[in-house]
Amino acid sequence: MSATVDLLSGNRAAAWGARLADVDYVPAYPITPQTEIIETLAHWIGRGEMPARLVTLDSEHAMLTAAGAAAATGARVFTATSSQGLLYALEMLYAVAGWRVPLVLVNVSRALAAPITLEPDHNDVLAARDAGFLQLHAETCQEVLDSVLMAYRLAEHPDVLLPALVNLDGFHLSYTREPVAIPDPAAVRAFLPPYAPTHARFAASHAMAQGVAVLGSSAYAFFKYQMQRAMEAALDAHAAIASELGERFGRRYGATEGAWLDDAEHVIVMSNSFTTVGRAAVARLRQRGEKIGLLRLRLLRPFPHAEIAARLAGRRAVAVVDQNLSVGKGGILFAEVASALRDRAAPPLLSYVGGLGGRRFRDQELEQIAAALHVAEREGGSAEPRLLFTADEYAAVRDLLRIARGGEEAPR
Amino acid sequence: MTRREIYTSIQQIPREEPLAGGTGLCGGCGGLLGLRLFHKALGANVVFVNAAGCLTLLTTFPYSPFRASWLYTAMASAPAGAQGIRDALDVLIARGTLAADEDLAVVVVSGDGAAGGIGLQATLAAIHRGLDFYYYCYDNEGFANTGFQMSPATPYGSRTATTPPGAAAPAGTTARKQDLFALWRAQRPAFVATVSPAHPLDLMDKVARARRLRGPKLFLSFAACAPGWGIEPARSVEVARLAVECGIWPVKEERDGAVVHTVVPHRRRPVEEYLRGQARYRHLFEPVRQDEVLRRLQADVDAYWAA
Ligand SMILES: Cc1ncc(C[n+]2csc(CCOP(=O)(O)OP(=O)(O)O)c2C)c(N)n1
Ligand code: SF4
Numbered sequence: 014m015s016a017t018v019d020l021l022s023g024n025r026a027a028a029w030g031a032r033l034a035d036v037d038y039v040p041a042y043p044i045t046p047q048t049e050i051i052e053t054l055a056h057w058i059g060r061g062e063m064p065a066r067l068v069t070l071d072s073e074h075a076m077l078t079a080a081g082a083a084a085a086t087g088a089r090v091f092t093a094t095s096s097q098g099l100l101y102a103l104e105m106l107y108a109v110a111g112w113r114v115p116l117v118l119v120n121v122s123r124a125l126a127a128p129i130t131l132e133p134d135h136n137d138v139l140a141a142r143d144a145g146f147l148q149l150h151a152e153t154c155q156e157v158l159d160s161v162l163m164a165y166r167l168a169e170h171p172d173v174l175l176p177a178l179v180n181l182d183g184f185h186l187s188y189t190r191e192p193v194a195i196p197d198p199a200a201v202r203a204f205l206p207p208y209a210p211t212h213a214r215f216a217a218s219h220a221m222a223q224g225v226a227v228l229g230s231s232a233y234a235f236f237k238y239q240m241q242r243a244m245e246a247a248l249d250a251h252a253a254i255a256s257e258l259g260e261r262f263g264r265r266y267g268a269t270e271g272a273w274l275d276d277a278e279h280v281i282v283m284s285n286s287f288t289t290v291g292r293a294a295v296a297r298l299r300q301r302g303e304k305i306g307l308l309r310l311r312l313l314r315p316f317p318h319a320e321i322a323a324r325l326a327g328r329r330a331v332a333v334v335d336q337n338l339s340v341g342k343g344g345i346l347f348a349e350v351a352s353a354l355r356d357r358a359a360p361p362l363l364s365y366v367g368g369l370g371g372r373r374f375r376d377q378e379l380e381q382i383a384a385a386l387h388v389a390e391r392e393g394g395s396a397e398p399r400l401l402f403t404a405d406e407y408a409a410v411r412d413l414l415r416i417a418r419g420g421e422e423a424p425r
Numbered sequence: 426m427t428r429r430e431i432y433t434s435i436q437q438i439p440r441e442e443p444l445a446g447g448t449g450l451c452g453g454c455g456g457l458l459g460l461r462l463f464h465k466a467l468g469a470n471v472v473f474v475n476a477a478g479c480l481t482l483l484t485t486f487p488y489s490p491f492r493a494s495w496l497y498t499a500m501a502s503a504p505a506g507a508q509g510i511r512d513a514l515d516v517l518i519a520r521g522t523l524a525a526d527e528d529l530a531v532v533v534v535s536g537d538g539a540a541g542g543i544g545l546q547a548t549l550a551a552i553h554r555g556l557d558f559y560y561y562c563y564d565n566e567g568f569a570n571t572g573f574q575m576s577p578a579t580p581y582g583s584r585t586a587t588t589p590p591g592a593a594a595p596a597g598t599t600a601r602k603q604d605l606f607a608l609w610r611a612q613r614p615a616f617v618a619t620v621s622p623a624h625p626l627d628l629m630d631k632v633a634r635a636r637r638l639r640g641p642k643l644f645l646s647f648a649a650c651a652p653g654w655g656i657e658p659a660r661s662v663e664v665a666r667l668a669v670e671c672g673i674w675p676v677k678e679e680r681d682g683a684v685v686h687t688v689v690p691h692r693r694r695p696v697e698e699y700l701r702g703q704a705r706y707r708h709l710f711e712p713v714r715q716d717e718v719l720r721r722l723q724a725d726v727d728a729y730w731a732a
Contacts, residue, residue, distance in 0.1 A: 037516045040509065066516045068508065071550030075505030078498050078547075082474070082509030085496065087523065088516060090509075104499055112496075207522070215494050215510055216527035217470045224497035225484040232486050 015200070016262070021193040023186030024049035026154040027093065027119045027179070029193070030161025032063050033201040034117070037088035037208075039067040040079040045131055046183040047095040047121040054091075065091075073102035080116050081109030081176075085223050086215040089165070089208040090116040095183060096123035096137045103141065109176055110145025111236065112224050113212070113243075115168030116176045117161060118146070122285070123183040124370045132371020133183040135285065135337040139313075139345045145240050147177040147247055148314040152270075152288050154191040157181045159264055162205055166254045169208060172246040182286040184371060196262055204261050244315040251312060268317035270309040271324055273299055277306025278329040279386040281379070282350055284310040287336060287368055294379035305383055310346060318353040325350075328360040330389040332382050335398075336368035343398030351396065361394030367401030374401075427678075427685050431633040432466070432626045439465050445490040449482050453658030455648035455665060456480055456563030458622035460534065463561050463644060466632035469493055472510055472529045476503035476544050478536035479570045480563065494529065501543045503533045504551035507558040530636075532559040536648075537578035538568045541603045552612045552641040560641065562605065563648035573653035577603035581725070582718045583705045585653075590708040596718045597708060601725075606645055610679055615640025618678035618687075621647040623665035627676060627687050647674045655704020664702065671699040672726045693730065696723050 021029065027050045031039065039058070041051040057063040070076040073094050084090045094102060099120050109116065120141070124134040138148065149164055151157045157179065164177035181187060213221040227233045251268055259265035272292055274280065283291045288309045295307045308324055325331055333351075335344025342348065347364040354362070363385055368374055378401055389395075415422060432438070443464045450457050456479060464471065471493040475481055477500035484495050498506040511531050517523035535544060540562040551558065567585050568574040574587040580602045584590055590597040609617045615638040620628040628646070635642045647668055649661040656664055668674035669688055673696060676688035697719065700706040709715045 037520065038509070038512055040505075040512075064520060066512055068512055068554070070505055070508070071546055074499075075502050075508075075547045075550065078502035078505040079509030079512070082496060082498070082506040083513035084509075086510050086513035086517070088513035090513075105502065108499055215472050215496070215514075215529060216523060217529055218527060220492060220494050222484045222489040222491070222495040225486050225489070225495065226481055226497065227486045 015197045016194040018192050018194050020190045021154050021158075022049065022188050022190050023151070023154045023157050023181045024121065024188070025053055026157040026193050027161060027181065028053035028057075029195055030158045031091040031117075032057060033196065033198060034089065034091065034162060034165050034205055035202070035207060036065050036091040038080075038083045038090045039065055040076045040083070040090070040092050041067055041069050042073050042076045042094065042098060044095045044098040046123060046187040047093045047098070047119070049187065050093045050119060050121070073098040074105055077102040077105035077109060077118070080118070081105065081112050081114050084109070084114035084116040085112055087208070087210045092116070093119040093121065095121040096125055099137045099141055100125065103144070106141050106144035106146060108224060110240065113174045114176060115165070115174055117164045117168060117179065118176065119161065119179045119181065121181055121183045121187045130370045131183070133185060134369045134371065138178065138180045139337050141178065142314060142345070145175055145244075146314060147173070147175055147244070148180060148312070149177065150180045150285050150311055150313055151186065152286055152309060154186060154189065155193045155264065156266065157186065158193055158195070159258060159262070159266065162201060163251075163254055163258060163266070165205055167247055167250055170247070170250045170254075171211065173243050173250055174212065175240065175243050175247070180285065185286040194262070200261060204258065247315045248317060266311060268312040269320050269324060270311055271306060272309075273306040274308065274324060276304060278304040279383065279390070280306050280308050280325060280328050280331045281382060282308045282310065282331060282333040282346070284313070284346060285336065287374055290374045291334070291379060294376055297376070298380065298383050303383055305386070313349075316349060316353070321350060321353040325354060325360060330361045330363070330386040330394065332363040332365055332386055334365045334367065334374075334382070338366050338369060343396070347396070347398070361389040362396070363389050363394055364396060364398045365401060366398045427680070427687055429626055429630040432630040435626065438625060438629065443469055443492055448490050449485060450479060451651050451658060453649070453651050453661035454479070455622055455650060455661050456536065456565060456646070458661065459563055459620065459628065459646035459648060460561060462622060462625050462628050463632055463646070464493070466629040467530055467532070467559070467636065470529050472496065472531055474498060474503045474506040474510065474531060474533050476500050476533070476535035476539035477570070478539055480534055480536070481570070500539050502547045503535055503539065503544060504547040504556070504558070504560070507531045507533050508551055508554070508556050511557055530559065531557070532561055534561050536569065536576075537562060537564040537566060537605070538576035541577040541605050541608070545608075549608075549612065552609065552614050555640055557639045558641060559635070559644065561644045561646065563646050564605075565648040565650035565653060566602070567650070567653050569650050569653045573650070578605065582709060582722050584708060585705070595708070595715060606643070606677070609643045614643060616642035616678070618643065619645045619647070619674065619676055621665045621669055621674060621676055623647070623662050623669060624676055624688050631678060631687070653705070655707070656702060660702065664699070667694070667699045670694050671696045672730055673699055675729065693726070696726055
C-alpha cells in the first residue's frame with residue numbers, strides 16, 4: 014500500500030487523521046497542548062488543501078454544541094480539546110452522545126487544575142468516561158492517525174452511531190515526533206467512504222426533532238439502554254474494523270494489547286503512552302528471567318470486559334498502574350479491571366497510582382512493582398492504592414518551599 | 426412610525442398553522458403566542474434550536490407540534506448549535522452533497538434567562554461571527570420554567586421567587602432590567618427588533634422584512650406569563666397591549682443605525698394601569714402603597730420616551 018512516511022508529532026498525526034477522513038467541519042477552541050492540531054488544520058484549510066470549514070467558537074461548550082449540531086445536519090465533524098476544555102464541554106459530551114451523532118473528538122490529555130499544570134495525566138479523559146463517547150487511547154503517533162480513521166468507521170457504524178474520543182498524551186505524544194506512515198488518500202477512502210447519514214438529519218425534506226424532552230423514566234431509560242446496546246455492539250464492530258485496517262495498512266490494533274503475555278505469570282496493566290516505558294521495563298525484567306508480561310488497555314469505552322478477563326485469567330498476580338486519581342478511591346482503571354475479573358477466580362490484584370501531572374515512571378518503580386507481584390502472589394492482593402511518590406520528590410517540594418521562604422525550613 | 430410593507434391587514438395572516446395546538450404549555454403563554462406568529466411569517470423550512478426553558482417542553486418524545494425541525498441543545502449554547510447547523514448546511518451545499526433546496530432558516534428560541542444570562546456569551550460570539558440566524562427570545566422577565574426566579578430581564582420593583590419583597594428589599598427586585606436590545610445593537614447585527622404578540626401585523630411584518638437580510642437577527646418578544654406574573658391566562662394579550670400603551674414595552678427596531686418605534690403610544694397611559702393587574706407587583710400597592718418605587722417606575726418610562 015502506497016504511503017509516505019514522515020516525522021510527525023502526535024498533534025500533526027491527529028490533524029492528518031482528520032484530513033484523510035475528509036471531514037467537512039472543524040469547530041475549534043485553543044488549549045495547550047492541543048493547539049497544534051487546529052492550527053495545522055487551519056493552515057491546510059486556509060491554503061485550500063482541505064475542503065472543510067474551520068470556525069473558532071467562544072468556548073469548548075459552544076464548540077461541542079456546534080460540532081454535534083453540524084453532525085446532526087449530516088456533516089463529518091472533527092474537533093479537539095484537552096483538560097479544562099474537555100471538562101468545560103462535559104455537559105455537551107452527554108448531549109451529543111444522546112443525539113447519537115458520530116463525530117470524532119481528539120483529547121490531548123493534560124492534568125486538571127487545581128493546581129494548574131500543562132503536563133499530562135488521565136483525569137480529564139476519564140471524567141468523560143460515562144458520557145456515551147467511544148474512547149480509543151493511543152500509545153504512538155502512528156496509532157493516533159490510525160485511531161482517528163478507525164474512530165470514524167466505528168462511530169458511523171450503523172449498529173453504533175455514537176461519538177468517539179481519541180486520546181493521546183499531552184507532551185509525551187503531542188510534541189514527540191515519530192516516523193508515521195501517512196496512507197494514500199485513495200486507500201483511506203476505500204477504508205472510510207464519505208459520510209452518508211442514513212438516519213435522521215436536518216434538511217428541508219427531513220424534518221426531525223432531536224434532543225427532545227421526555228416525560229417519565231420509561232422513555233428516558235429506553236434511550237439510555239439503546240446507547241448501552243450500541244456500545245456493546247461497538248466491541249464486535251471494533252474487532253472487524255481493526256482487522257480490516259490491518260489488511261489494508263498492515264497495522265493491527267486490538268481492544269487490548271499484550272506483550273510477553275503467553276507465559277506471563279505476572280502482568281502489569283497500563284494505558285496510553287506510558288505503556289512504552291512499561292514495555293521497556295518489562296523487556297529488561299524478562300531478560301532477568303522474570304515471567305512478566307504487559308497488558309495495554311486501548312479501548313476503554315466500550316470496555317472489553319471479556320477480553321480482559323480472558324487475558325488475565327490464570328495469572329499469579331496482576332498490577333494495574335493508573336495515571337489518574339479518583340480522589341478518595343484510587344486508580345480508576347484499577348476499579349474497571351477489577352470489575353472485569355469479578356466473575357473468575359481472579360488473580361491477586363495490586364493498584365498503583367503514579368505519573369500524575371506528567372511525572373515519568375521510573376525504571377526502579379516498575380521493578381518494585383514486579384517484586385511486589387511476587388509478594389502478592391504469596392500473600393494476596395489489595396485494593397488499597399499505592400501512590401508512587403518518592404522521598405526524593407517530597408524533599409524536592411520541601412526544597413522549593415524553603416527557597417521561597419528565604420531559606421526558612423518549611424513546616425512538615 | 427414606519428409603514429408596514431408586507432403584512433398590512435389582518436386578512437393576510439395565513440390560516441395554516443405551522444405549529445399545532447394542544448401543547449403542554451400554560452394557557453395563554455405569551456412566549457408561544459409570539460412564536461406562532463413568528464413561525465407563520467418565516468415559513469416551514471426552519472430548524473429551531475432551543476435552550477432550556479419553558480418552550481423546551483414543546484417537543485416531548487414522541488410528540489412535536491412542529492412540522493419543522495427542532496434541536497434542544499442546552500441552556501448555555503443554543504447559538505452555537507445554530508452555528509453548527511448553519512455551517513454544516515453551507516458546507517454540504519457548497520460541496521454538492523446537499524441540494525440547495527434542502528436549505529433551512531436557523532432560529533434560536535429561548536427565554537430571557539438563557540438569552541441574557543448563561544447563553545449571552547454564545548450569543549455575543551455568534552453575532553461577532555456574523556452568523557446568519559434568527560434569535561427569537563420570549564421575554565417573560567424571569568426564569569419561568571424553574572418556578573419564576575429572578576433573571577437578568579426581571580424588572581425593578583417586581584416579585585420573583587428569589588426576590589420576594591420583604592423588610593430587606595421592599596421593592597422585591599432591586600436591579601434594573603437588562604437591555605438586551607441595546608446589547609445586541611452595540612454589535613451591529615443585521616436586524617434587531619422588539620415585538621409583541623398584541624401587535625401581530627407588526628411582528629409578522631418585521632419577520633418578513635428580516636428574511637431579506639443575512640446575518641444575526643434578534644426578535645425580542647414580550648411574553649406575558651400567567652403563573653409567573655399572577656394574571657389570568659385570558660389576559661395575556663391584554664397585558665401585552667397595556668405594556669405597549671403604558672410605554673413599558675417599546676415596540677421598535679433599528680433601521681440605518683437609528684431606533685425606530687414601529688408602534689407608538691401617543692397618549693401614554695400611567696404605568697400603574699399595567700402594574701395593578703399583576704400579582705408580581707401587588708406589594709407596591711398593599712398593604713401599604715410604595716410611592717417611591719412607583720414614582721421611579723414611572724420616571725424610568727418617562728425618561729425613556731423623553732430621550
Ligand atoms: C446549565 C443549566 N443550569 C440550569 C438549568 C435549569 N433551568 C432550566 S430552564 C431554566 C430557566 C430558563 O429561563 P428562561 O431562559 O428565562 O426561560 P423560561 O424558563 O422563562 O421559559 C433553568 C435555570 C439548566 N437546564 N441548565
Ligand atoms: S410558565 Fe409562563 S412562560 Fe412557561 S409555559 Fe407557562 S405561561 Fe409560558
